[in-house]
Amino acid sequence: MKTRNLVLAIALVLGACSTSAVIAGGSAPQMPDFVYQGKIEQNGLPVDGNVNLTFSLWDAQSGGSQYGSMISEPSYPVINGVFSINLAFPGGFTGTQMYIEVSVNGSTLPRQPIATTPVAQFALNGVPGEQGPAGPAGPIGPQGVVGPEGSVGPAGSQGETGPMGPQGPTGADGAQGLQGDTGPAGVQGAQGDIGPMGTQGPTGADGVQGLQGDTGPAGPQGDIGPQGVQGAQGDVGPQGLQGDIGPMGPQGPTGADGVQGMQGDTGPAGVQGAQGDVGPQGLQGDTGPMGPQGPTGADGVQGLQGDTGPAGAQGVQGDTGPAGPQGDIGPQGIQGETGSMGPQGPTGADGAQGPQGVAGPIGPQGLPGSNGATGAAGTNGTNGVDGAPGPAGPQGPAGTLVPFFGSSYFNVATNSATFVGMGESSSSDSKVAIPLPVSGRIGGLQVRTNSSPGNSNQYTFTVYVNGAATGATCVVANTLQNCSYTGATFAVTAGDRVSLQSNPNSNPSATSVTWSFYIAQ
Structure with a gap:
């Protein structure tokens, strides 16, 4: 069998495992096993079936010395080209680079260097190696389901309030700091609403304007009216120059902070200062222009009718004047009751038939009638001769x-x-x-x-x-x-x-x- 493309994946067995089912008593020593995975292809296709495998550990990529015994695995299952097996070379990893040699059905493959993961077994001997670079962070796993919220425990009883400690002595006053700048003046308050204007009385009838008389002497000045509401406070004037600061005396030692005492009651408000003198009255302004003329007043009451004078002599009758315009039609009188119907007159002779009118549009189609009863089924015909089988289709691709x-x-x-x-x-x-x-x-x-x-x-x-x-x-x-x-x-x-x-x-x-x-x- 020709073997090629043997892909190696080695994982050291350091994972935690439940010991309840396999170990009785105390802690067991670390096992030297690790998982070896490989992929076998023949002519570019993955191998399926059982193959004979051997594994051996060496201290050099070629030549060198073999460590331990060869591990043989006859008829080992391979699925879709991939196999996975546990291997163990106890004491074979001491920090020196080691190589694994694999043979498949008698064909020996080039030795593969073993990555640093199995060599981590050397750390079990207590000999610390140099720390390798940190691997990349793995992807964050999905967030677990939030567990149900536990019930709130009962509130504990409130402890007793401890006694207040004695007030400590007041520390010495520190030196007064420099006076800060005056803050900006506050925004002026909004002006109060103007009171409603009284209702204007009706304007009387205009009299005949008389001649303008001489200006009379000025009357005596009336009494000063009541003082109006005090206006908003004006802006603060500019601050005067600050006097020279005297030399600061040496700062005394700061006394220990005493326990803060309870806040005292707020003192009474100070007496309001006396109201200032009223300023002199300003000059009277010019008379404003005359306002528009008010609406005409209502007509006065009609006077009493005088006595009728004696009748004069009747004059000559004048010509008849033109007829006046026709007066408005009076309202329609109430409709009288309907009289009783008279006897029906004899039917007149039929008149000649008029010409035929234009045909009206066709009305909408009526609903379809219900289906008739299904007729009896006919007898089945004889089966036809089976046709020749068609050619087999191409075989579909094998699934993954x-x-x-x-x-x-x-x-x-x-x-x-x-x-x-x-x-x-x-x-x-x-x-x-x-x-x-x-x-x-x-x-x-x-x-x-x-x-x-x-x-x-x-x-x-x-x-x-x-x-x-x-x-x-x-x-x-x-x-x-x-x-x-x-x-x-x-x-x-x-x-x-x-x-x-x-x-x-x-x-x-x-x-x-x-x-x-x-x-x-």
Whole structure:
């Protein structure tokens, strides 16, 4: 078999794992296992099936010395070109660059340098290496669901108020600081509303304007009216120049701050100062122009009618004047009651038929009538001769197979069921189940153990999806170290959570587990 494009992916096993199902007692020493993943292609196509693999550890890329024993894995399952396996070279990583050599079905591939992750096992010996550069930050995972808000606990009782301490002595007054600048004058308050104007009386009839008389002497000055409301305070005048500041005396030591005393009551407001003298009255302004003439007053009451004078002599009758205009039509009188109908007169002879009128538009179509009863079915005709089969269509493209791997790293329990995820195992499916990245149908289950269960012992392995067992199951028994399931596939959806249940029977030997399947899209 020609092998090429072997893609290596190495991950050191340092992940945390639930020990409740696999370790009894205190802490166990760190296992030297790490996961090795590779991809095998033949003539540009991924290999499917079982292949013979060997792995060995060297201290040089060519030549050099081999460390430890060679690990052989005959008939190891490869799915869609990809395989995953647990390897262990205890004590092989001490800070020196090491290389792994892989052979596939007897063909040895070039050695690959092992990245720094497995070498981190050297740190377990307590020899600190230089700190490597920080890796890039991983993407932030989705925010978890907010848990329900807990109930508010009962309020505790209020503690008693402690006694007030004695007031400390007042510290010495510090030197007075420089006087600050005068702040700007406040905004002048709004002017009060003008009172409503009284109703104007009716204007009397204009009399005949008389001649303008001489200006009479000025009358005596009337009494001073009541003082108006005090206007808003005028702007503050400019501040005078500040006098020279005297020399500042030495500052005395600051006294210790005493306990602040309670605030005293506000003192009474000071007495309002006396009102200033009224200023002299200003000169009287010029008389304003005469306003517009007011509306004409109402007509006065008509005087009493005088006595009728004696009748004069009748004069000569004058010519008849022209007829006056016709008066308005009077209102229509109330309609009289309808008289009784007279007897019907004899029917007159038919008149000649008039010409035919223009045809009116066609009215809308009426609703369709109900369907008639279905007639009796006719007898079936004889079947025709089958035609020749058509040519087979071209074969459709093969669907995509997405490989999926998991591993326990540590030994699974030998006396109770254990769920295995990706690098961890637990007695609880929810702690290790892995979300699927794509939708499709699961098939091709392959399970491999690091050691056989032993005679008359076995492990039963079952795929679980969202906490429920599926029909994908297989058994590793007696001296075997692998099993597979090739039965019917079953549908899954991206985001479903999958795990592998390991169920021991009798008392099998302790072992770690590597498992895989594919998702056909």
